Amino acid sequence: MTFPGAIAEQLLPDELDRVSLSFLVDGLEIRRGGVGANIALGLGRLGLAPVLVGAAGSDHAGYDALLRDGGVDTSGVLTVPDLLTARFLCTTDRDQNQIASFYPGAMTRAATIDLADVLARTGPARIVLVGPDDPEAMRVRTEECRAAGIPFAADPSQQLARLTGAEALDLVRGAEVLFTNAYERELLLQKTGLAADEVLRQVGSWVTTLGADGVRIERRGEPDVRTSPPPERLRADPTGVGDAFRAGYLAGTVWRLPTLVAARVGCLLATLALEAVGTQEYVLDPADFLRRLADAYGRDTADLVGPHLASVRVPEALPAGR
Numbered sequence: 001m002t003f004p005g006a007i008a009e010q011l012l013p014d015e016l017d018r019v020s021l022s023f024l025v026d027g028l029e030i031r032r033g034g035v036g037a038n039i040a041l042g043l044g045r046l047g048l049a050p051v052l053v054g055a056a057g058s059d060h061a062g063y064d065a066l067l068r069d070g071g072v073d074t075s076g077v078l079t080v081p082d083l084l085t086a087r088f089l090c091t092t093d094r095d096q097n098q099i100a101s102f103y104p105g106a107m108t109r110a111a112t113i114d115l116a117d118v119l120a121r122t123g124p125a126r127i128v129l130v131g132p133d134d135p136e137a138m139r140v141r142t143e144e145c146r147a148a149g150i151p152f153a154a155d156p157s158q159q160l161a162r163l164t165g166a167e168a169l170d171l172v173r174g175a176e177v178l179f180t181n182a183y184e185r186e187l188l189l190q191k192t193g194l195a196a197d198e199v200l201r202q203v204g205s206w207v208t209t210l211g212a213d214g215v216r217i218e219r220r221g222e223p224d225v226r227t228s229p230p231p232e233r234l235r236a237d238p239t240g241v242g243d244a245f246r247a248g249y250l251a252g253t254v255w256r257l258p259t260l261v262a263a264r265v266g267c268l269l270a271t272l273a274l275e276a277v278g279t280q281e282y283v284l285d286p287a288d289f290l291r292r293l294a295d296a297y298g299r300d301t302a303d304l305v306g307p308h309l310a311s312v313r314v315p316e317a318l319p320a321g322r
Protein backbone atom coordinates (compact mmCIF):
# COMPACT_ATOMS: atom_id res chain seq x y z
CA MET A 1 0.00 0.00 0.00
CA THR A 2 1.21 3.52 -0.66
CA PHE A 3 0.55 6.28 1.82
CA PRO A 4 0.88 9.73 0.23
CA GLY A 5 1.93 11.41 3.52
CA ALA A 6 4.79 10.83 5.95
CA ILE A 7 4.42 7.97 8.42
CA ALA A 8 6.71 9.75 10.91
CA GLU A 9 4.34 12.75 11.08
CA GLN A 10 1.56 10.46 12.28
CA LEU A 11 3.54 9.11 15.23
CA LEU A 12 2.97 11.33 18.26
CA PRO A 13 6.00 11.08 20.56
CA ASP A 14 3.90 11.67 23.71
CA GLU A 15 1.27 9.08 22.78
CA LEU A 16 3.44 6.10 21.93
CA ASP A 17 2.00 4.02 24.78
CA ARG A 18 -1.43 3.97 23.05
CA VAL A 19 -0.84 3.99 19.34
CA SER A 20 -3.96 3.74 17.23
CA LEU A 21 -3.06 4.64 13.71
CA SER A 22 -4.78 4.11 10.43
CA PHE A 23 -3.32 5.28 7.14
CA LEU A 24 -5.64 6.28 4.32
CA VAL A 25 -3.65 4.83 1.45
CA ASP A 26 -4.09 5.70 -2.18
CA GLY A 27 -2.57 2.60 -3.71
CA LEU A 28 -2.97 -1.13 -3.13
CA GLU A 29 -1.25 -3.80 -5.14
CA ILE A 30 -1.35 -7.52 -4.49
CA ARG A 31 1.43 -9.57 -6.05
CA ARG A 32 2.34 -13.19 -5.98
CA GLY A 33 5.82 -14.09 -4.88
CA GLY A 34 7.80 -16.18 -2.46
CA VAL A 35 11.39 -17.01 -3.33
CA GLY A 36 10.65 -20.68 -4.03
CA ALA A 37 7.83 -19.90 -6.43
CA ASN A 38 9.84 -17.12 -8.10
CA ILE A 39 12.85 -19.36 -8.73
CA ALA A 40 10.70 -22.30 -9.83
CA LEU A 41 8.77 -20.15 -12.33
CA GLY A 42 12.05 -18.86 -13.74
CA LEU A 43 13.24 -22.43 -14.25
CA GLY A 44 9.90 -23.36 -15.80
CA ARG A 45 10.15 -20.46 -18.26
CA LEU A 46 13.58 -21.73 -19.31
CA GLY A 47 12.01 -25.10 -20.11
CA LEU A 48 13.21 -27.04 -17.07
CA ALA A 49 11.01 -29.19 -14.83
CA PRO A 50 11.26 -27.67 -11.34
CA VAL A 51 9.56 -29.17 -8.31
CA LEU A 52 8.44 -26.67 -5.67
CA VAL A 53 8.76 -27.87 -2.07
CA GLY A 54 7.20 -25.80 0.70
CA ALA A 55 4.11 -25.28 2.82
CA ALA A 56 1.09 -23.26 1.69
CA GLY A 57 -2.27 -22.53 3.27
CA SER A 58 -5.94 -23.06 2.53
CA ASP A 59 -5.87 -20.07 0.14
CA HIS A 60 -3.37 -21.71 -2.21
CA ALA A 61 -5.56 -23.22 -4.97
CA GLY A 62 -5.47 -20.27 -7.41
CA TYR A 63 -1.73 -19.81 -7.05
CA ASP A 64 -1.17 -23.53 -7.43
CA ALA A 65 -2.95 -23.50 -10.79
CA LEU A 66 -0.84 -20.57 -12.02
CA LEU A 67 2.38 -22.28 -10.97
CA ARG A 68 1.42 -25.48 -12.76
CA ASP A 69 0.58 -23.43 -15.85
CA GLY A 70 4.09 -22.04 -15.61
CA GLY A 71 5.69 -25.48 -15.75
CA VAL A 72 6.17 -25.95 -12.00
CA ASP A 73 5.47 -29.33 -10.41
CA THR A 74 3.72 -28.41 -7.16
CA SER A 75 3.38 -31.94 -5.83
CA GLY A 76 5.99 -31.04 -3.18
CA VAL A 77 3.77 -28.31 -1.74
CA LEU A 78 2.16 -29.26 1.57
CA THR A 79 -1.28 -27.73 2.01
CA VAL A 80 -1.97 -26.71 5.61
CA PRO A 81 -5.76 -26.32 5.80
CA ASP A 82 -5.91 -24.45 9.11
CA LEU A 83 -3.47 -21.67 8.18
CA LEU A 84 -3.04 -19.14 5.37
CA THR A 85 -0.07 -18.93 3.03
CA ALA A 86 2.83 -16.72 4.19
CA ARG A 87 2.27 -13.07 3.33
CA PHE A 88 4.22 -9.84 3.48
CA LEU A 89 2.17 -6.68 4.00
CA CYS A 90 3.83 -3.34 3.60
CA THR A 91 2.81 0.31 3.72
CA THR A 92 5.29 2.66 2.06
CA ASP A 93 5.09 6.43 2.50
CA ARG A 94 6.14 9.27 0.19
CA ASP A 95 9.69 9.20 1.63
CA GLN A 96 9.99 5.43 1.06
CA ASN A 97 9.73 4.79 4.80
CA GLN A 98 7.92 1.55 5.48
CA ILE A 99 5.88 -0.26 8.07
CA ALA A 100 5.64 -3.93 7.24
CA SER A 101 4.55 -7.23 8.72
CA PHE A 102 5.48 -10.74 7.66
CA TYR A 103 2.95 -13.45 8.47
CA PRO A 104 4.65 -16.85 8.11
CA GLY A 105 1.41 -18.86 8.46
CA ALA A 106 1.68 -22.25 6.78
CA MET A 107 5.43 -21.77 6.36
CA THR A 108 5.85 -22.69 10.03
CA ARG A 109 4.90 -26.29 9.08
CA ALA A 110 7.44 -26.68 6.29
CA ALA A 111 9.79 -28.77 8.43
CA THR A 112 7.23 -31.58 8.46
CA ILE A 113 7.65 -32.17 4.72
CA ASP A 114 9.63 -35.32 3.89
CA LEU A 115 11.89 -34.71 0.87
CA ALA A 116 12.31 -38.43 0.21
CA ASP A 117 8.50 -38.75 -0.09
CA VAL A 118 8.41 -35.87 -2.56
CA LEU A 119 11.22 -37.29 -4.68
CA ALA A 120 9.61 -40.74 -4.64
CA ARG A 121 6.66 -39.09 -6.43
CA THR A 122 8.58 -36.82 -8.80
CA GLY A 123 11.75 -38.79 -9.56
CA PRO A 124 15.27 -37.85 -8.53
CA ALA A 125 16.45 -34.23 -8.49
CA ARG A 126 19.62 -33.02 -10.20
CA ILE A 127 20.00 -30.35 -7.48
CA VAL A 128 17.93 -29.08 -4.55
CA LEU A 129 18.04 -25.37 -3.73
CA VAL A 130 17.43 -24.72 -0.03
CA GLY A 131 16.22 -21.13 0.06
CA PRO A 132 14.93 -18.93 2.89
CA ASP A 133 12.10 -20.73 4.69
CA ASP A 134 11.20 -21.66 8.23
CA PRO A 135 14.68 -22.05 9.82
CA GLU A 136 13.96 -25.58 11.07
CA ALA A 137 12.72 -26.56 7.61
CA MET A 138 15.96 -25.23 6.09
CA ARG A 139 17.97 -27.32 8.54
CA VAL A 140 15.95 -30.47 7.90
CA ARG A 141 16.00 -30.06 4.08
CA THR A 142 19.77 -29.57 4.08
CA GLU A 143 20.25 -32.60 6.29
CA GLU A 144 18.00 -34.70 4.05
CA CYS A 145 20.13 -33.75 1.02
CA ARG A 146 23.39 -34.50 2.81
CA ALA A 147 22.12 -37.84 4.14
CA ALA A 148 20.81 -38.97 0.74
CA GLY A 149 23.80 -37.60 -1.19
CA ILE A 150 21.63 -35.20 -3.23
CA PRO A 151 23.59 -32.19 -4.52
CA PHE A 152 22.22 -29.00 -2.97
CA ALA A 153 22.55 -25.25 -3.29
CA ALA A 154 22.65 -23.24 -0.06
CA ASP A 155 20.74 -19.97 -0.38
CA PRO A 156 19.93 -18.70 3.12
CA SER A 157 19.41 -15.10 1.88
CA GLN A 158 17.34 -12.97 4.28
CA GLN A 159 17.15 -15.75 6.88
CA LEU A 160 20.88 -15.29 7.56
CA ALA A 161 19.93 -12.34 9.73
CA ARG A 162 18.27 -14.58 12.31
CA LEU A 163 20.65 -17.55 12.23
CA THR A 164 23.64 -18.04 14.52
CA GLY A 165 27.03 -18.60 12.93
CA ALA A 166 26.86 -22.33 13.71
CA GLU A 167 23.36 -22.62 12.21
CA ALA A 168 24.44 -20.76 9.09
CA LEU A 169 27.50 -22.95 8.64
CA ASP A 170 25.34 -26.03 9.01
CA LEU A 171 23.27 -24.92 6.00
CA VAL A 172 26.36 -24.30 3.91
CA ARG A 173 28.62 -27.26 4.63
CA GLY A 174 28.83 -29.60 1.64
CA ALA A 175 26.78 -27.43 -0.74
CA GLU A 176 27.52 -27.74 -4.44
CA VAL A 177 26.80 -24.01 -4.73
CA LEU A 178 26.50 -21.26 -2.12
CA PHE A 179 24.51 -18.17 -3.13
CA THR A 180 24.78 -14.81 -1.36
CA ASN A 181 24.57 -11.17 -2.35
CA ALA A 182 27.44 -8.90 -1.30
CA TYR A 183 25.80 -7.97 2.00
CA GLU A 184 24.91 -11.54 2.90
CA ARG A 185 28.46 -12.58 2.10
CA GLU A 186 29.84 -10.19 4.73
CA LEU A 187 27.14 -11.21 7.21
CA LEU A 188 28.00 -14.89 6.75
CA LEU A 189 31.72 -14.22 7.33
CA GLN A 190 30.96 -12.07 10.37
CA LYS A 191 28.56 -14.60 11.92
CA THR A 192 30.75 -17.65 11.35
CA GLY A 193 34.00 -15.84 12.15
CA LEU A 194 35.54 -17.64 9.17
CA ALA A 195 37.71 -16.25 6.42
CA ALA A 196 36.34 -16.45 2.88
CA ASP A 197 38.69 -19.26 1.87
CA GLU A 198 37.59 -21.28 4.90
CA VAL A 199 33.97 -21.01 3.76
CA LEU A 200 35.05 -21.78 0.21
CA ARG A 201 36.63 -24.99 1.42
CA GLN A 202 33.17 -26.18 2.56
CA VAL A 203 31.41 -25.67 -0.79
CA GLY A 204 31.87 -26.47 -4.47
CA SER A 205 31.57 -22.86 -5.54
CA TRP A 206 30.43 -19.55 -4.08
CA VAL A 207 28.29 -17.25 -6.17
CA THR A 208 28.10 -13.65 -4.94
CA THR A 209 25.71 -11.32 -6.75
CA LEU A 210 26.84 -7.70 -6.84
CA GLY A 211 23.71 -5.81 -7.92
CA ALA A 212 24.40 -3.60 -10.95
CA ASP A 213 28.01 -4.86 -10.94
CA GLY A 214 26.90 -8.37 -11.87
CA VAL A 215 28.29 -11.45 -10.20
CA ARG A 216 31.51 -13.07 -8.99
CA ILE A 217 31.94 -16.84 -8.68
CA GLU A 218 34.73 -18.28 -6.58
CA ARG A 219 36.06 -21.80 -6.57
CA ARG A 220 38.95 -22.93 -4.45
CA GLY A 221 42.23 -23.03 -6.34
CA GLU A 222 40.75 -21.47 -9.48
CA PRO A 223 40.58 -17.88 -10.74
CA ASP A 224 37.30 -16.06 -10.04
CA VAL A 225 34.68 -15.92 -12.79
CA ARG A 226 33.12 -12.45 -13.19
CA THR A 227 30.51 -10.99 -15.46
CA SER A 228 28.44 -7.82 -15.74
CA PRO A 229 24.72 -7.59 -16.43
CA PRO A 230 23.60 -6.98 -20.03
CA PRO A 231 22.30 -3.46 -20.81
CA GLU A 232 18.78 -3.01 -19.46
CA ARG A 233 15.92 -1.47 -21.44
CA LEU A 234 14.44 0.09 -18.31
CA ARG A 235 14.63 -0.25 -14.53
CA ALA A 236 11.06 -0.89 -13.48
CA ASP A 237 11.41 -2.74 -10.16
CA PRO A 238 14.41 -4.56 -8.63
CA THR A 239 12.28 -6.90 -6.49
CA GLY A 240 13.01 -10.53 -7.38
CA VAL A 241 16.19 -9.96 -9.38
CA GLY A 242 18.11 -12.27 -7.05
CA ASP A 243 15.58 -15.06 -7.55
CA ALA A 244 15.63 -14.67 -11.33
CA PHE A 245 19.43 -14.76 -11.29
CA ARG A 246 19.34 -18.05 -9.38
CA ALA A 247 16.90 -19.60 -11.86
CA GLY A 248 19.09 -18.65 -14.81
CA TYR A 249 22.33 -19.72 -13.16
CA LEU A 250 20.89 -23.06 -12.05
CA ALA A 251 19.49 -23.69 -15.53
CA GLY A 252 22.94 -23.07 -17.00
CA THR A 253 24.43 -25.44 -14.44
CA VAL A 254 21.90 -28.19 -15.19
CA TRP A 255 22.62 -27.70 -18.90
CA ARG A 256 26.32 -28.21 -18.05
CA LEU A 257 27.30 -24.89 -19.59
CA PRO A 258 30.60 -23.26 -18.59
CA THR A 259 30.26 -21.28 -15.35
CA LEU A 260 30.70 -17.95 -17.15
CA VAL A 261 27.85 -18.75 -19.55
CA ALA A 262 25.57 -19.93 -16.71
CA ALA A 263 26.28 -16.65 -14.91
CA ARG A 264 25.33 -14.70 -18.03
CA VAL A 265 22.05 -16.61 -18.39
CA GLY A 266 21.42 -15.69 -14.74
CA CYS A 267 22.25 -12.03 -15.32
CA LEU A 268 19.97 -11.77 -18.36
CA LEU A 269 17.06 -13.41 -16.53
CA ALA A 270 17.66 -10.98 -13.63
CA THR A 271 17.57 -8.10 -16.11
CA LEU A 272 14.20 -9.32 -17.44
CA ALA A 273 12.94 -9.30 -13.83
CA LEU A 274 14.36 -5.79 -13.34
CA GLU A 275 12.48 -4.57 -16.42
CA ALA A 276 9.07 -5.73 -15.11
CA VAL A 277 7.12 -4.65 -12.03
CA GLY A 278 6.82 -7.58 -9.63
CA THR A 279 8.93 -10.70 -9.28
CA GLN A 280 7.16 -13.01 -11.75
CA GLU A 281 5.64 -10.68 -14.32
CA TYR A 282 8.49 -10.78 -16.84
CA VAL A 283 8.00 -12.64 -20.11
CA LEU A 284 10.69 -14.83 -21.66
CA ASP A 285 10.69 -14.83 -25.45
CA PRO A 286 13.43 -17.30 -26.46
CA ALA A 287 14.42 -15.54 -29.71
CA ASP A 288 14.72 -12.20 -27.95
CA PHE A 289 16.61 -13.85 -25.07
CA LEU A 290 19.21 -15.31 -27.45
CA ARG A 291 19.51 -12.03 -29.36
CA ARG A 292 20.20 -10.14 -26.14
CA LEU A 293 22.75 -12.75 -25.03
CA ALA A 294 24.55 -12.37 -28.37
CA ASP A 295 24.43 -8.57 -28.27
CA ALA A 296 25.79 -8.36 -24.72
CA TYR A 297 28.21 -11.27 -24.62
CA GLY A 298 28.82 -12.43 -28.18
CA ARG A 299 27.53 -15.02 -30.62
CA ASP A 300 29.37 -17.92 -28.93
CA THR A 301 27.47 -17.45 -25.67
CA ALA A 302 24.11 -17.41 -27.47
CA ASP A 303 25.05 -20.48 -29.51
CA LEU A 304 25.78 -22.47 -26.36
CA VAL A 305 22.40 -21.57 -24.85
CA GLY A 306 20.29 -21.77 -28.04
CA PRO A 307 19.77 -25.55 -28.20
CA HIS A 308 18.43 -25.56 -24.63
CA LEU A 309 15.71 -23.05 -25.47
CA ALA A 310 14.63 -24.86 -28.65
CA SER A 311 11.51 -26.31 -27.02
CA VAL A 312 10.55 -23.14 -25.11
CA ARG A 313 7.39 -21.68 -26.60
CA VAL A 314 6.83 -17.98 -27.13
CA PRO A 315 4.53 -16.97 -24.26
CA GLU A 316 1.08 -15.59 -24.89
CA ALA A 317 0.12 -12.36 -23.19
CA LEU A 318 -0.24 -12.91 -19.45
CA PRO A 319 -3.76 -12.93 -18.01
CA ALA A 320 -4.74 -9.67 -16.35
CA GLY A 321 -4.01 -9.41 -12.63
CA ARG A 322 -1.24 -11.95 -12.73
Ligand SMILES: Nc1ncnc2c1ncn2[C@@H]1O[C@H](COP(=O)(O)OP(=O)(O)OP(=O)(O)O)[C@@H](O)[C@H]1O
Nearest residue numbers: 181209210211212214215229240241242245267270
Ligand atom coordinates in the same frame (compact mmCIF):
# COMPACT_ATOMS: atom_id res chain seq x y z
N1 LIG B 1 20.68 -2.27 -10.99
C1 LIG B 1 20.89 -3.42 -11.64
N2 LIG B 1 21.19 -3.39 -12.96
C2 LIG B 1 21.39 -4.53 -13.64
N3 LIG B 1 21.33 -5.75 -13.10
C3 LIG B 1 21.05 -5.84 -11.80
C4 LIG B 1 20.81 -4.68 -11.00
N4 LIG B 1 20.55 -5.07 -9.75
C5 LIG B 1 20.62 -6.43 -9.77
N5 LIG B 1 20.91 -6.89 -10.98
C6 LIG B 1 21.08 -8.30 -11.39
O1 LIG B 1 20.47 -9.14 -10.41
C7 LIG B 1 21.45 -9.97 -9.80
C8 LIG B 1 21.14 -10.07 -8.32
O2 LIG B 1 21.16 -8.77 -7.77
P1 LIG B 1 21.56 -8.42 -6.27
O3 LIG B 1 22.99 -8.70 -6.03
O4 LIG B 1 21.05 -7.04 -6.04
O5 LIG B 1 20.71 -9.52 -5.49
P2 LIG B 1 19.80 -9.40 -4.17
O6 LIG B 1 20.26 -8.24 -3.35
O7 LIG B 1 19.84 -10.73 -3.53
O8 LIG B 1 18.39 -9.13 -4.80
P3 LIG B 1 16.95 -9.39 -4.17
O9 LIG B 1 16.48 -8.03 -3.76
O10 LIG B 1 16.17 -9.96 -5.30
O11 LIG B 1 17.12 -10.33 -3.03
C9 LIG B 1 22.78 -9.32 -10.11
O12 LIG B 1 23.81 -10.29 -10.11
C10 LIG B 1 22.51 -8.71 -11.46
O13 LIG B 1 22.64 -9.69 -12.47
Ligand SMILES: [Mg+2]
Nearest residue numbers: 157181242243
Ligand atom coordinates in the same frame (compact mmCIF):
# COMPACT_ATOMS: atom_id res chain seq x y z
MG1 LIG C 1 18.40 -11.75 -2.38
